[in-house]
Amino acid sequence: xxxxxxxxxxxxxxxxxxxxxxxxxxxxxxxxxxxxxxxxxxxxxxxxxxxxxxxxxxxxxxxxxxxxxxxxxxxxxxxxxxxxxxxxxxxxxxxxxxxxxxxxxxxxxxxxxxxxxxxxxxxxxxxxxxxxxxxxxxxxxxxxxxxxxxxxxxxxxxxxxxxxxxxxxxxxxxxxxxxxxxxxxxxxxxxxxxxxxxxxxxxxxxxxxxxxxxxxxxxxxxxxxxxxxxxxxxxxxxxxxxxxxxxxxxxxxxxxxxxxxxxxxxxxxxxxxxxxxxxxxxxxxxxxxxxxxxxxxxxxxxxxxx
Amino acid sequence: xxxxxxxxxxxxxxxxxxxxxxxxxxxxxxxxxxxxxxxxxxxxxxxxxxxxxxxxxxxxxxxxxxxxxxxxxxxxxxxxxxxxxxxxxxxxxxxxxxxxxxxxxxxxxxxxxxxxxxxxxxxxxxxxxxxxxxxxxxxxxxxxxxxxxxxxxxxxxxxxxxxxxxxxxxxxxxxxxxxxxxxxxxxxxxxxxxxxxxxxxxxxxxxxxxxxxxxxxxxxxxxxxxxxxxxxxxxxxxxxxxxxxxxxxxxxxxxxxxxxxxxxxxxxxxxxxxxxxxxxxxxxxxxxxxxxxxxxxxxxxxxxx
Amino acid sequence: xxxxxxxxxxxxxxxxxxxxxxxxxxxxxxxxxxxxxxxxxxxxxxxxxxxxxxxxxxxxxxxxxxxxxxxxxxxxxxxxxxxxxxxxxxxxxxxxxxxxxxxxxxxxxxxxxxxxxxxxxxxxxxxxxxxxxxxxxxxxxxxxxxxxxxxxxxxxxxxxxxxxxxxxxxxxxxxxxxxxxxxxxxxxxxxxxxxxxxxxxxxxxxxxxxxxxxxxxxxxxxxxxxxxxxxxxxxxxxxxxxxxxxxxxxxxxxxxxxxxxxxxxxxxxxxxxxxxxxxxxxxxxxxxxxxxxxxxxxxxxxxxxxxxxxxxxxxxxxxxxxxxxxxxxxxxxxxxxxxxxxxxxxxxxxxxxxxxxxxxx
Numbered sequence: 014x015x016x017x018x019x020x021x022x023x024x025x026x027x028x029x030x031x032x033x034x035x036x037x038x039x040x041x042x043x044x045x046x047x048x049x050x051x052x053x054x055x056x057x058x059x060x061x062x063x064x065x066x067x068x069x070x071x072x073x074x075x076x077x078x079x080x081x082x083x084x085x086x087x088x089x090x091x092x093x094x095x096x097x098x099x100x101x102x103x104x105x106x107x108x109x110x111x112x113x114x115x116x117x118x119x120x121x122x123x124x125x126x127x128x129x130x131x132x133x134x135x136x137x138x139x140x141x142x143x144x145x146x147x148x149x150x151x152x153x154x155x156x157x158x159x160x161x162x163x164x165x166x167x168x169x170x171x172x173x174x175x176x177x178x179x180x181x182x183x184x185x186x187x188x189x190x191x192x193x194x195x196x197x198x199x200x201x202x203x204x205x206x207x208x209x210x211x212x213x214x215x216x217x218x219x220x221x222x223x224x225x226x227x228x229x230x231x232x233x234x235x236x237x238x239x240x241x242x243x244x245x246x247x248x249x250x251x252x253x254x255x256x257x258x259x260x261x262x263x264x265x266x267x268x269x270x271x272x273x274x275x276x277x278x279x280x281x282x283x284x285x286x287x288x289x290x291x292x293x294x295x296x297x298x299x300x301x302x303x304x305x306x307x308x309x310x311x312x313x314x315x316x317x318x319x
Numbered sequence: 320x321x322x323x324x325x326x327x328x329x330x331x332x333x334x335x336x337x338x339x340x341x342x343x344x345x346x347x348x349x350x351x352x353x354x355x356x357x358x359x360x361x362x363x364x365x366x367x368x369x370x371x372x373x374x375x376x377x378x379x380x381x382x383x384x385x386x387x388x389x390x391x392x393x394x395x396x397x398x399x400x401x402x403x404x405x406x407x408x409x410x411x412x413x414x415x416x417x418x419x420x421x422x423x424x425x426x427x428x429x430x431x432x433x434x435x436x437x438x439x440x441x442x443x444x445x446x447x448x449x450x451x452x453x454x455x456x457x458x459x460x461x462x463x464x465x466x467x468x469x470x471x472x473x474x475x476x477x478x479x480x481x482x483x484x485x486x487x488x489x490x491x492x493x494x495x496x497x498x499x500x501x502x503x504x505x506x507x508x509x510x511x512x513x514x515x516x517x518x519x520x521x522x523x524x525x526x527x528x529x530x531x532x533x534x535x536x537x538x539x540x541x542x543x544x545x546x547x548x549x550x551x552x553x554x555x556x557x558x559x560x561x562x563x564x565x566x567x568x569x570x571x572x573x574x575x576x577x578x579x580x581x582x583x584x585x586x587x588x589x590x591x592x593x594x595x596x597x598x599x600x601x602x603x604x605x606x607x608x609x610x611x612x613x614x615x616x617x618x619x620x621x622x623x624x
Numbered sequence: 625x626x627x628x629x630x631x632x633x634x635x636x637x638x639x640x641x642x643x644x645x646x647x648x649x650x651x652x653x654x655x656x657x658x659x660x661x662x663x664x665x666x667x668x669x670x671x672x673x674x675x676x677x678x679x680x681x682x683x684x685x686x687x688x689x690x691x692x693x694x695x696x697x698x699x700x701x702x703x704x705x706x707x708x709x710x711x712x713x714x715x716x717x718x719x720x721x722x723x724x725x726x727x728x729x730x731x732x733x734x735x736x737x738x739x740x741x742x743x744x745x746x747x748x749x750x751x752x753x754x755x756x757x758x759x760x761x762x763x764x765x766x767x768x769x770x771x772x773x774x775x776x777x778x779x780x781x782x783x784x785x786x787x788x789x790x791x792x793x794x795x796x797x798x799x800x801x802x803x804x805x806x807x808x809x810x811x812x813x814x815x816x817x818x819x820x821x822x823x824x825x826x827x828x829x830x831x832x833x834x835x836x837x838x839x840x841x842x843x844x845x846x847x848x849x850x851x852x853x854x855x856x857x858x859x860x861x862x863x864x865x866x867x868x869x870x871x872x873x874x875x876x877x878x879x880x881x882x883x884x885x886x887x888x889x890x891x892x893x894x895x896x897x898x899x900x901x902x903x904x905x906x907x908x909x910x911x912x913x914x915x916x917x918x919x920x921x922x923x924x925x926x927x928x929x930x931x932x933x934x935x936x937x938x939x940x941x942x943x944x945x946x947x948x949x950x951x952x953x954x955x956x957x958x959x960x961x962x963x964x965x966x967x968x969x970x971x972x973x974x975x976x977x978x979x980x981x982x983x984x985x
Contacts, residue, residue, distance in 0.1 A: 141555030523701030
């Protein structure tokens, strides 16, 4: 082996300053960094902090402790909103998941015209909630819509007028929501089903297990991650429920179809009671955290364990 | 007659052979296609009703049945919805909202995809200290309800004098589109062979050189997916439009809601349905034209990296 | 300055990914015009080392010199290297010509000079008819040639190869191996070549560096590596079927394992013979059978378990006591399983290792 010239070995390499390495990449990431820090972290913190103030027309740091939250939880409108969201949320979760999976399973049975059916089931998802809400407002119109048509068929006692009945108005919105969103869940489920090894089906057939039983005992347990992902996406979408209600009922009749997201916007931009809006939006944030934390724990905490 | 001297032949003739007999109308198939057709009717009904209503005159609507096709087809409601429908005192139709939406859409799509694709590229190939932290915050941010960030953004936009303008809304769309698009691009660029990136570095291309000359030409499909995602998403937006713009610059969805749900005047259901269809037309065209890419877009958005 | 200048020098190179030490205090000098092969199983750090030389990975500590210049913090394109990748890494949207000239354009080399260099590389590699095609329209072998061409046009002194042949089928791999050897003879560049394939290493290399756990286990010519492995790892890694290891003791230059007594008078001890436990390493072809066994000083009786005929030669799996022994002999042997063979040990070609340090005695 040849010895290196001593001058070279002792020549110290100066490590370039870390800050200036990859400068272009850092420069290009400025919008992302600003969005993450200023809007997502900063904006959320700002709102949470201001929810403890008595801001009305303008935000000001005049702290009043939990006053806004007390007022919020004693407000009839907020209680109705929360109750509506709970009913809508539970029904929507259960039904979109079941319908979405069933549709995906039907389409996965190697049928003809799969593309046509998929296109039909998914097209509502391309439409906005405003369009969805207005379309269903018209179909559920008591004087001209479904109720009228069925009565016209001679069933004169038929009553189906959810949009004007405070007790069931939220189900009227649910019908529209399901129509718009199930196709999306179907696509996710279908992708999950397609990801399952063909050999599983062959093995089940050799073992003489029926189709339905294979789905229940083998396929669904294998698709757990897909279900969890779908669940999280649907749940975080449900909390954002706003446009559909505005378009279909605008919260009516009275306040019977109000939802939290609408409550926030009303107090921030119409009633000019910012503090209430901030407190309500912080509650929305809290509910998202309640959904997300167990999920993140299951998804990422579980991996470490095994 | 069976040849008894050849037992092997005997087995072949008597046993099942050839293609398994299949009946197209097996009970299973009737059930399967029946169910699918029934569900299809439920999904298609609203679209059908909207189209039928929009082609009828008001007298026919008052008398008839929403499911029946028009006796006399008229395009009057479409014309009226486009150019004469009223919101408040303005009676220049949905066309204004349409052009507002176009003005919002184009820069928003370009800006949001431009930023997110560079982000995704930096995150995939040029990681630096902290880059993953910012990305994690960004992804968590996608789950935060918009309501907690809406007001601080109002203040921010007021400070930079963009509140109420089209450009303010463009900025908002770019910010809120960033998590999902960055994820989409990061995952795509990560899936490209790393050696290609290394080869380009040996060839002396820098950050922008590799992005523009090597990565971009290989990423046309993912850009198409992103464009589909953003065009439908931004066109369908209601919340940001209503908050960050003023009545003159309202996007189409907001104007549509104001037209249909206005309390003044006699309700013209045919005009309303024509207006609703007009608003839904852009995403529907995109949807039917893009086919599988739309599916790929929402599936890509759904599957976490 | 020394006359035989070093082309690439690596000084005390450290590379850590978090707590994982991928390279540890690594030193390596590569001569001008040498074909050096970095050989090891996956995860030994050979590709990492190559990436550090290329400047594609930031080192944790230490220095890299190319042609006497400290390039430790230089960009890959400023180091005077060309690199060929396992997956070819051709830009799919550019033609072959575009692929070859991309680096030159980035270096702002004048157009006519680019044209000249591309034409020359295409001629050397015989890919002139392919220049206007896109990589997608090329076969695996053609793609790999274009990838080599991309390094060639750069007119550099050091070529880096990262497992360039492992994506090709066996026949093509053998052809390209010969071509690479010819190319090296023609160009006389320094070539650093990473592979996990022993055959490639043995056939191509001037010297082989065998790596394990981020360290170089032995750096020597292929013959020396094969015949005088410096430690148990190298001895076991090189050669197929692997070298036989027999546990025993060394007393007065005689190796003993149960009934076997081997006088090691012909053995070249590195530091003089020392008594104590030892491991005898002997390659399958150095265990002789038949007449040739009779001439050996050390002999033993083994029982045959299994015979594999490979055509050109025969592999015999036999047992000596509890030890498994592999023997290689000429083809068309008539030995069957169950036979008892008298074998002889060719001590001149064997190795002795210290069981505690695992180094050659």
